[in-house]
């Protein structure tokens with residue numbers, strides 16, 4: 197569905213995407229994970245054929261985005277990072293008008309609009325203008341809009357950023373259904389849990405480059421341990437590095453963060469026992485399963501907080 | 503030979519012409535906005551009254567003091583001289599208001615076009631759609647204005663019918679230039695410049711007095727600016743003063759139209775597809 201080799205995007209002399217290789221198969225849910233400025237949106241804009249690659253090879257649905265942009269876009273659904281719904285139109289008109297851009301008849305546009313409003317649970321707001329909608333509702337409407345042409349690929353740029361937990365879960369559930377129908381999903385996120393929930397396969401991007409690739413599980417297995425022990429000390433802050441030094445040798449790896457020390461070990465309980473045996477007394481302890489956040493931390497040496 | 507043919511054909515396929523369906527979709531978005539957004543109606547209606555008020559206050563009011571005027575070898579009431587100019591002005595302001603204020607707002611603030619360009623619609627199709635819509639708006643003003651002129655006895659019916667297509671051309675020309683201006687605007691402060699320029703043209707383009715009354719250098723300066731040509735074209739047609747000069751004025755407006763569209767489509771592509 198998507199094939200990229202050595203894809204580069206430059207703005208002036210700034211390189212936003214620095215030679216990435218990506219391949220997405222039909223029906224797959226593929227993710228770009230990375231902090232702000234990693235080049236995720238720039239990549240998505242090239243895939244959506246609204247931004248020409250500076251160099252490298254890019255094929256979407258077997259076509260060249262520069263030459264066949266119009267034909268490719270007819271088969272893509274795009275949900276941009278920032279909602280760009282039309283404030284002069286009602287919720288339903290946002291969908292029916294969009295259908296017209298794809299050359300659908302008015303009748304067909306209305307039919308699909310009603311079906312999609314139902315799908316994203318906005319039927320009761322059909323006649324409302326866009327502005328009074330909540331952030332989650334706007335996002336759902338944008339996603340509905342991206343599906344109006346029954347696309348082969350849906351591109352979602354940070355679909356749940358800025359939403360409250362309920363809104364996020366509702367969106368995830370809708371996206372999961374979409375995936376079950378066989379639609380290819382490509383999404384970017386800087387939420388680890390989102391990537392774990394939705395993606396079959398993902399790449400971790402940092403500074404315009406891909407730093408790791410695989411399924412969420414395999415990435416965790418490769419770059420982290422089964423469990424992570426999070427330790428906080430009452431006088432932490434300045435002394436975390438010292439505490440970490442005292443723990444060296446326990447588990448696979450010790451990582452001092454400003455507010456806590458992370459101890460990577462396959463058996464969290466055993467590691468904690470050893471910590472206590474060394475005479476250390478953390479004020480709070482949490483043993484949890486490893487997540488993509490840990491992978492990211494390991495790969496880039498930074499947390500994902502922007 | 504065969505391969506060149508095939509190559510030529512695939513080149514053509516890769517550069518699809520303008521799709522009227524997609525241009526139509528861009529227009530129908532504006533029809534929807536007109537229906538759903540009550541504010542748009544107010545803007546639309548108020549744009550019509552300005553030239554009408556000038557016609558009544560200056561054309562009829564001041565006209566009573568000025569008396570008759572002789573231009574193109576004909577003598578006519580002052581109001582009949584001013585009316586066609588106000589007609590050209592309403593074609594200009596109707597189209598310009600749409601392609602500057604509204605297009606700039608959609609381009610810069612609500613990102614309407616970004617959403618549109620994620621569909622098969624291309625920048626040049628947006629330009630055509632918005633221009634067509636702006637021309638519909640301008641022509642809506644001029645049609646009513648022509649009705650008023652005929653009702654007040656300021657133009658014969660035949661003249662009004664001849665002038666109407668000319669006002670469409672005026673709307674197209676100014677609308678196209680307005681599109682280009684929108685893509686060059688940095689912010690709302692630039693609108694002050696535009697408004698001042700528009701007002702200067704409004705005052706001096708042979709609207710309220712024949713340009714021959716100005717010093718020669720001013721006359722030449724005026725003849726370079728676009729509203730002069732619009733006023734001349736519309737006035738001559740509505741008064742039935744034909745001559746080869748008409749072609750020159752029409753050609754000026756056609757060049758504006760072509761250049762405006764071409765620049766606008768290119769600028770939009772640059773702005774929206776970085």
Ligand SMILES: Nc1ncnc2c1ncn2[C@@H]1O[C@H](COP(=O)(O)OP(=O)(O)O)[C@@H](O)[C@H]1O
Nearest residue numbers: 207212230231232233234235236237238239776
């Ligand atoms: N149109 C543009 N012009 C100049 N720089 C840009 C443009 N778009 C993005 N950038 C820069 O490219 C980098 C990557 O941006 P982006 O692709 O939006 O990252 P992400 O989506 O991962 O946060 C950022 O540093 C951003 O400032």
Ligand SMILES: [Mg+2]
Nearest residue numbers: 236237238277
């Ligand atoms: Mg982004």
